[in-house]
Amino acid sequence: MVKVPLGVRWALRLLAIAYVFLLVAWPVALVVQHTFEDGLTTLQDALADPDVVNALRLTVLVAFWAVLINLVFGVGISILLVRFEFPGKRVLSALIDLPMSVSPVVVGLALLLVYNGRDGFFGKPLEDNGLQIIFNSPGMIMATCFVALPLVIREVVPTLTEIGDDQEQAARSLGANARQTFLRITLPSIKWAVVYGVVLSLARSLGEFGAVKIVSGNFTGQTQTATLIVEQKYQNFEQSTAYATSFMLAFVSVVCLVVVSVLRPKESKK
Template identity: 40%
Template structure:
């Protein structure tokens, strides 16, 4: 065997060892930081028996927290889907002054801590805040109420829709839209009949991510909600309070439910990502 061949084989062995080492580290990471806590939650949740599960999920506070969480998530997803598509359209189709600034602002929720978002909302809507006189005159309570919880959740969730749709719009181009307008379609008709069907998988991908983010939000919501039991308490806030009050079985059962929903959403995200890749490859 020549020296060159030996060097090639040695290099190949080193690469295999490096790949094996990285794969082992990844498996250990998933096992220790993800699977082990999840299995622990499952064990503690089911250890109490089905009677405890029934008592937990029939608790009016848990039911109200679930209803409030779903309500906030539904409003958030609706607003982020509509507003996110509009912003994505502006970024992908229009070339206007301030476009780069808008593009940077879209990513602001990724860079800012949710706690900071909550504090900013608190300062804006608290007594003496910039928007407090306006909403007080209208008789609308924003802070320590559902409106503030919805607003901060929308702010944190909207980048997912924008970043899911912008690449699809840019990949799509404008040829089909221009052809539709040439045939007499209005801009609105062109959007709903041509553009929307082509971006649907990217939009659904962003919506799924936005849903997951809204369901699991706690930092910003904790600041602006007041965490009033049976009134302004989402499922994540209920879990936090249950742990603080040493009611671990209830906390783990609710956490397990959220984890199951998150796994379902993750499955949908992967499905939408796969369909989007197939649409792009055509």
């Protein structure tokens, strides 16, 4: 092991702290400061705004369904990638990382082209049968699912690989079916990876902007999420409402991460 001089170590630590402070801590602290510079008045005024309330309600709805869908498919795809061999496995693994490299705006535009009601490949037949995807909550959920897709999978796959399948094979040899093996052996072994992946997916879903803006149409009181109303309020010189809404989004995400970080070490000690 290379011994790094004490001065260099301290310089690297200070550089890392300064980087995080300037990029994350300071901007977030300014949002909090502007939110509470008049006490709770700014927050109360924002929560009294019906447009903000509708946007928050829609954000929770979209995030809930996106996280639930990604949870089910994320765990299923993780098991498929780790426990089975099949043609195209590497291609599937590479496609899972696609949302991390493609701009959300591009994702929104792609969904618009496929699912819009005028000339979309699927959109027109669906609208003819009474189901509108674009400029409606289904399209917003699809866009959010796409951008948050890898977060559960990339937490669960390493854990499944690490624990191996010895216990699962032993359970099957004793007569357990696939459902019993999953619920009693696999799921308890990966539960913290699943929880952490869900929290990351929730934080990503709450903060999604680009893809949702394209597919929602950004109609006030109808398809406007919290991130979209932050932009609208700020551009309309209602900065206090924008700060308060931003604070609420950040607060929920930070609380989820803190709770998981506090509970996870306690669980690992048992």
